[in-house]
Amino acid sequence: LIECRGLEKIYHMGEQVVHALDGVDLAIEDGEMLAIIGSSGSGKSTLMNILGCLDRPTAGSYMLDQHDVSRLPDDELARVRNRKIGFVFQQFNLLARSTALENVEVPLFYRGDAHPGDLARRSLERVGLANRMDHYPNQLSGGQRQRVAIARALVTEPSIILADEPTGNLDSVTTEEIMQLFLELHRQGVTLIIVTHEPNIAEYCERQIRIRDGKIVEDQRHGAP
């Protein structure tokens, strides 16, 4: 499904050069559930943004469903992204002037749905926010905002979900509920890529990849049944 070769992301800061990604090769099968772990600043979000078609690498290739993503013009890239990928951002990226419900409707509007309200409402119910739909982001707790971001990523039922630290602001009970939701999607055939700092979240995933200084240093599969 996903094939990356030699991915690099380089930033130039005056004299300084930052190698956020420094040669990443990665192949991901349809329907895999994989965890990406690594220390702060190691390159996880940078990799996720490229996988999610939100950013382009400085070098290297990215094949998604046999399309060379790097060849696509911006509007084409946006269409692939909206159709196939749901993205949970590390810092949520909600629209401040839209309610929780309106935020979750956005991806449905993009794909042309006439009546996004029902699907959006159900998505918010599944993350436990039935009674917060009309709240604006600044009227929500940190963990509630995180759950709105999750609901938004799931509402179009994408075949690939990229979740960048999706439970960082959640207590253990709510975290468990979200992981059960992800496992359910996995059982339905969705491909899940989860960045996490928490070993017990990584445990849920059949495969774990460790990133250090922009490179993959470990790639392990569990003895999954």
Added chain:
Amino acid sequence: LIECRGLEKIYHMGEQVVHALDGVDLAIEDGEMLAIIGSSGSGKSTLMNILGCLDRPTAGSYMLDQHDVSRLPDDELARVRNRKIGFVFQQFNLLARSTALENVEVPLFYRGDAHPGDLARRSLERVGLANRMDHYPNQLSGGQRQRVAIARALVTEPSIILADEPTGNLDSVTTEEIMQLFLELHRQGVTLIIVTHEPNIAEYCERQIRIRDGKIVEDQRHGAP
């Protein structure tokens, strides 16, 4: 040092009433290190904002260092806050158009320091960001932004530190470094109040308070040496 009686925070959303805090009594001694735990939406950040003089309760009283904080006008409140309290926000609240270094200098400017650069630089070094001082927030990883927020909270050497989920975006090694930093401050007599979802972070604290639906439901001290 801190004495809260009957704190309430009520929001009116059309017909709906949200009791973010629903009668909180809390006494905190000088030099205590305490953890606040509780599920998403239970009222932790609301309580922290009141303790940090960033918000006023709807009802109840808050005595800080024997001053009735609720009696103070806004500018007086701001002065108390800037002199005594360092606050690490759950979502960092960095200035987007200032570098990491400039962000950390802000509290020093407020107190009238002529040469904030040195103290700010040292504070960033202590959180491992010596080589990221000239980066803007959008050029930093999530965990790096969190550490800038921590460095900013510590730079004026406040006597009270309020940290709202300070390690949510950090890997275990970096988390350990930050907790060692907090323990060091604790040994120097600083009062620390840490909101956390992680039981192992709560373990570092000699006292743990659990909040549910805007009320304190547990208040335990460890057998601390």
